[in-house]
Amino acid sequence: MEVKLLQSTDVTGGTFTLLLIGMIGTAVLLFLGTGWVSRKWKLPVALAGIVAMLAAAYYWQAREVWLTAGQMPVIYRYIDWLITVPIQVLALYFFIGTVARPPTGLFWRLLVVAIVMILARYMGEVGFMHPTLGFLIGIVGWLYILGEVYFGKLGEINTKSASETVQTGFFWLRLVVTIGWAIYPLCYFIGSFAGGVDEGTLSIVYNLADFINQILFGLIILYAAAKESATAR
Template identity: 40%
Template sequence: MGYDTAPSAIHASQLRAVARLALDNEGLIASHPDQAVQAVEAGFKSLPHEDQVGIVQWIDRSLNPPTHPWISTESGAVLGAHDIVGSTFFIAMNMMLAFTVFFLLERNAVPAQWKRSVTVAMLVTGVAFWNYFYMRGAWVKTQQSPTVYRYTDWLITVPLQIVEFYLILQATTNVSVMLFWRLLIASIVMLVGGFCGEVGACSVLVGFVVGMLGWLYILFEVFCGEAGAIAGNANSKACASAFNTLRLIVSVGWAIYPIGYYMVYLGPTFSYHADSVVNIIYNLADFVNKGAFGLCIWAAAKSDVKKGLLA
């Protein structure tokens, strides 16, 4: 976390705020306030120091609700030296920007049939960069999972990644538009299920099952369905190679997300560390999957350039 965990971090004023807020919530502050506060302070001091720090953070958020994450100039807007989760937000954000600039510069250096695919790859990382800019600020300021920002990002970037399958196949043959809609709807079902489970709109198990069904349908379509059959008969080695690599990313790379969801919300790691664990997993998965997704398309496009197919 980004807060100082040294013993001196628990100041007397913070300790008294903890006691008074706890007693006020129970309606006990009116009678014998000094004795009651002293009793709560004694109980607080007996807790493990990590729990003390966590309680102080919660009290601070309760007494000082955050405004827009990047308007404030308070120290809470500065990344802490030991905030591993916050560091992963910064790393992912910077890498998304780097990927976006790279794809922008390379867009005009690929054959015409690949330009739309590279453009979509650029949009994926560009949208992710914009959302990570706000996610990192929300985390540093509140130390809470930026779930809404996260799913806002995914609701745009994941369907765009699914579009890549359609564009790659369309570059070599006529593809039914229904394939596009089936993949798009499945990706939205996958995301809505996960979102509802994480925010409590349904049980975490129901959200997990719905999300898994959407993901499994996508895997069926790209391996055994119409998309897989078309890719198997593609006459372009570059397109076939890109499709197979994207298929590998969707099956192996995307598996990180449901594994992380299960570990945090359904597995033994569910605790007050849940936000930290799930955000580290999601940040690293986004960095790998979004970047690798675009790079494999760029690599396939450049292989056509080497064959003299640049338009």
């Protein structure tokens, strides 16, 4: 079996390796964390752990592709997003569900919107639909999710929550969804309408963004869950 070596000057390959290790460590920590928190917090923590585990599987495969071919076909990343982004949206739903149960219809709306958002961006980026249409559908989906967490039922439940820990945790999770997720439409816009960027640089940006969008996201949930569980004892 041929061993694919990571070259010292391969910064892109280094970020794939860095995120692979980071995702594995985060997944292990979050799954262990389900044993530290009270029952109502186990589901959001477990969902964050599943996101990290699936991201680790993606980074393992992506690292192999990069070291072998020196490129990263966009379909690999969209397969990851198509699964992890909807799970993250549901993690937000169940995070707030520890305070008061949001409407069941909202659960399905968030799930469908997250899937459509990712599919539209993928189809626009690879040419299955007009890039502008894919970009606009993706933006509308993202804005809908932001609307729910800031001004919709999720935001309303958070505002009425008596738990300072939940309010603080949700504040930081909203920042991740607002600022961290902004990298996706921004890179889409640059790639489709502003002359593009080389695959190596694009992969570095996406990989480092996942520190915020997936690793930090999960750690915020775990921190809030552990703190609330300790207070309840």
